[in-house]
Amino acid sequence: MKITPVKPDAAESPPQPNALPGERAAFSVDLVIFTIRSQRLQVLLVKRADPPFVGCWALPGGFLDVEMDESIESCALRRLVEKTGVHAPYLEQLKTYGSRERDPRGWTATTVYFALMASDPAAPGKQREAVRWMPVQGDGVNCELAFDHAGILADAVERLRSKLEYTHIAVHLLPEEFTLPELQRTYEIILQQPLDKSSFRRRVTQADMLEEVAGKLRDGCGRPAQVYRFRDYDRRTFFPRSISRYAR
Amino acid sequence: MKITPVKPDAAESPPQPNALPGERAAFSVDLVIFTIRSQRLQVLLVKRADPPFVGCWALPGGFLDVEMDESIESCALRRLVEKTGVHAPYLEQLKTYGSRERDPRGWTATTVYFALMASDPAAPGKQREAVRWMPVQGDGVNCELAFDHAGILADAVERLRSKLEYTHIAVHLLPEEFTLPELQRTYEIILQQPLDKSSFRRRVTQADMLEEVAGKLRDGCGRPAQVYRFRDYDRRTFFPRSISRYAR
DNA sequence: GAAATAGTGTCTATCAGACATTATGGC
DNA sequence: GCCATAATGTCTGATAGACACTATTTC
Numbered sequence: 001m002k003i004t005p006v007k008p009d010a011a012e013s014p015p016q017p018n019a020l021p022g023e024r025a026a027f028s029v030d031l032v033i034f035t036i037r038s039q040r041l042q043v044l045l046v047k048r049a050d051p052p053f054v055g056c057w058a059l060p061g062g063f064l065d066v067e068m069d070e071s072i073e074s075c076a077l078r079r080l081v082e083k084t085g086v087h088a089p090y091l092e093q094l095k096t097y098g099s100r101e102r103d104p105r106g107w108t109a110t111t112v113y114f115a116l117m118a119s120d121p122a123a124p125g126k127q128r129e130a131v132r133w134m135p136v137q138g139d140g141v142n143c144e145l146a147f148d149h150a151g152i153l154a155d156a157v158e159r160l161r162s163k164l165e166y167t168h169i170a171v172h173l174l175p176e177e178f179t180l181p182e183l184q185r186t187y188e189i190i191l192q193q194p195l196d197k198s199s200f201r202r203r204v205t206q207a208d209m210l211e212e213v214a215g216k217l218r219d220g221c222g223r224p225a226q227v228y229r230f231r232d233y234d235r236r237t238f239f240p241r242s243i244s245r246y247a248r
Numbered sequence: 249m250k251i252t253p254v255k256p257d258a259a260e261s262p263p264q265p266n267a268l269p270g271e272r273a274a275f276s277v278d279l280v281i282f283t284i285r286s287q288r289l290q291v292l293l294v295k296r297a298d299p300p301f302v303g304c305w306a307l308p309g310g311f312l313d314v315e316m317d318e319s320i321e322s323c324a325l326r327r328l329v330e331k332t333g334v335h336a337p338y339l340e341q342l343k344t345y346g347s348r349e350r351d352p353r354g355w356t357a358t359t360v361y362f363a364l365m366a367s368d369p370a371a372p373g374k375q376r377e378a379v380r381w382m383p384v385q386g387d388g389v390n391c392e393l394a395f396d397h398a399g400i401l402a403d404a405v406e407r408l409r410s411k412l413e414y415t416h417i418a419v420h421l422l423p424e425e426f427t428l429p430e431l432q433r434t435y436e437i438i439l440q441q442p443l444d445k446s447s448f449r450r451r452v453t454q455a456d457m458l459e460e461v462a463g464k465l466r467d468g469c470g471r472p473a474q475v476y477r478f479r480d481y482d483r484r485t486f487f488p489r490s491i492s493r494y495a496r
Numbered sequence: 497g498a499a500a501t502a503g504t505g506t507c508t509a510t511c512a513g514a515c516a517t518t519a520t521g522g523c
Numbered sequence: 524g525c526c527a528t529a530a531t532g533t534c535t536g537a538t539a540g541a542c543a544c545t546a547t548t549t550c
Binding site: 429445449470471474 | 526527528529530531532
Binding site for chain 2: 066101
């Protein structure tokens with residue numbers, strides 16, 4: 001590890017009020033990638049191969065490449081594909097964390113995105129890096145995380161839970177086709193709480209975001225369930241009447 | 249304006265996978281500061297004195313100073329005090345915008361915070377800079393803004409409106425003591441929609457976040473209104489039952 | 497038919513919106 | 524008394540939660 005303080009040529013840049021600043025923080029993008037595997041909410045982690053925090057698990061991510069990356073979001077997308085090989089159906093900016101202390105090498109800032117994807121049996125990456133899915137317990141994982149990643153993960157879990165209550169994002173944790181009981185189980189796993197079947201179905205169908213698929217899917221036993229597909233995979237939709245302005 | 253590409257000593261830093269990156273984006277913090285003035289939602293803008301966008305109005309902010317600023321948030325607080333002289337009661341990170349195109353000088357990223365404050369009759373700043381409150385119309389202002397600030401402002405207005413529906417943040421737009429009709433008018437101004445008095449009061453009082461102040465405040469005419477104070481100015485509180493998990 | 501799961505019907509307490517009514521000040 | 528505004532009371536339609544019931548499959 002080497003600290004490379006980056007300074008402009010001091011002689012050529014006297015304090016100009018609106019010039020780009022000389023000494024700059026290092027800027028990275030990290031990802032919190034969620035999926036449902038084995039009836040658990042899991043998050044993708046990478047084992048660090050270099051200092052600092054060698055051998056420690058961390059959120060996948062990396063420094064912005066000003067040559068390659070057009071924008072923060074495209075950097076996040078690039079990293080996502082690098083790690084998972086998947087264009088995850090849902091990617092949302094979570095928050096930016098930056099301070100002098102969070103990385104021993106110096107001032108860094110990281111913009112964190114969180115992504116949702118269906119569990120891919122093809123496991124994460126065939127890469128040189130050690131990558132694994134780690135089950136989420138409470139609001140974190142059962143191992144030490146590098147940097148401030150434990151806090152970041154906790155924020156992401158909280159955001160995921162709270163967004164479940166007023167959006168449809170959970171569908172992005174399932175394959176394109178799924179049944180209502182599967183969707184309900186997804187909610188229950190994340191919220192860690194059983195839900196009433198009738199209320200859940202009413203809520204989902206009233207939102208009018210799913211469309212039936214002709215075929216049926218059979219589970220282990222019992223009556224087969226209707227298969228659904230998310231109507232508009234891109235549109236950001238909200239449950240009705242979760243908040244209603246009380247108009248006059 | 250001068251472009252100062254910042255590169256590490258190429259001879260000394262061969263591609264190290266986890267070293268801090270050489271060429272870095274410039275990183276800044278911008279603020280969307282809201283208040284209510286003259287029965288309007290207004291936002292604080294600064295007239296740019298230097299290129300790019302000389303003479304154009306822009307959101308206040310500036311580059312991170314890695315010497316001075318401990319963290320992004322402390323940088324935001326510093327800038328806020330610089331511009332307003334006020335420790336605004338509410339400061340929240342909005343989003344981070346970064347791309348190669350948003351600033352003609354090169355790759356920049358900016359983390360934007362939005363702040364709420366009571367209208368201060370002492371006007372904004374006695375500074376050399378031209379600073380003014382600009383009324384918000386729809387989701388923007390009636391003038392050109394520098395960089396991508398118009399889009400940022402629109403995002404901030406949207407966030408403010410949507411947060412009104414399930415939090416109490418509007419109280420931070422009023423002085424410490426206020427009446428319920430004043431609070432309701434604040435909501436109506438921001439949501440651009442009349443609200444029912446009875447429903448509004450029920451909502452506010454049920455949330456149990458206000459406490460009465462002994463005295464009364466008289467308005468222009470009519471019956472004087474009870475004065476209230478926000479119970480816990482720091483606690484982040486939510487309206488009850490705006491979303492209820494349907495527990496079993 | 498029994499077991500298991502999917503899916504529907506119905507009842508009820510609660511609540512948001514609507515609106516009427518009362519209260520309290522200035523003039 | 525009249526006006527203006529604050530504050531409260533009441534009614535009603537809608538709905539979330541609860542739970543009973545029906546439907547459809549495997550064994």
